Amino acid sequence: MVDELKRRKSCRFCEQKIKIIDYKDERLLRRYISDRGKILPRRITGNCARHQRQLTMAIKRGRHLAMLPFTAEVTR
Amino acid sequence: MRKYETTFILDPSMGEEKIESEIKRVSDLIQGHGAKILQNDRWGMRKLSYPIAKKNQGYYVFILFEGEENLPKELEKFYVLNESCLRFLTVKSETEYAPESQPKERSTSSRGAENLE
Numbered sequence: 356m357v358d359e360l361k362r363r364k365s366c367r368f369c370e371q372k373i374k375i376i377d378y379k380d381e382r383l384l385r386r387y388i389s390d391r392g393k394i395l396p397r398r399i400t401g402n403c404a405r406h407q408r409q410l411t412m413a414i415k416r417g418r419h420l421a422m423l424p425f426t427a428e429v430t431r
Numbered sequence: 432m433r434k435y436e437t438t439f440i441l442d443p444s445m446g447e448e449k450i451e452s453e454i455k456r457v458s459d460l461i462q463g464h465g466a467k468i469l470q471n472d473r474w475g476m477r478k479l480s481y482p483i484a485k486k487n488q489g490y491y492v493f494i495l496f497e498g499e500e501n502l503p504k505e506l507e508k509f510y511v512l513n514e515s516c517l518r519f520l521t522v523k524s525e526t527e528y529a530p531e532s533q534p535k536e537r538s539t540s541s542r543g544a545e546n547l548e
Binding site: 418 | 526
């Protein structure tokens with residue numbers, strides 16, 4: 356509980372001084388989607404509002420370019 | 432003049448030669464409008480996260496250029512009419528362009544920014 360509260364406070368992008376989240380950085384963005392392909396909410400990522408917004412934008416661009424999934428892959 | 436970046440996915444089934452000519456057509460179109468290409472990257476063949484037009488792979492091309500404000504519109508018109516283009520995305524470029532240097536790793540670039548401040 357205490358751990359979670361602590362974690363919640365830190366926005367990783369602020370800490371690393373990443374000003375612009377790039378939609379081309381697939382490896383980074385993959386960390387912020389669930390295994391079903393959903394964007395992780397702020398209460399889990401702990402991002403600040405500004406960066407969460409940027410992240411969402413980047414993920415959506417990544418999805419458009421088929422670098423990221425919209426949903427979990429369908430098993431055929 | 433403004434910096435834009437455009438990424439498009441070409442249908443890989445049409446063969447290498449055709450891919451080359453399509454890339455050339457796009458870059459010619461950009462340069463034909465008086466724009467300057469700052470960076471031309473080929474990400475090459477990549478697996479698509481989901482099928483597009485029944486294709487599971489695509490040939491990715493990324494171009495960073497500096498051009499007039501009407502150019503993205505022209506580009507997108509071209510993409511829409513081009514059947515070999517599976518997807519495209521053109522956005523204003525926000526990343527700093529540094530000549531001579533290739534796109535850096537995330538960690539090194541953020542560290543570099545720290546040193547400057």
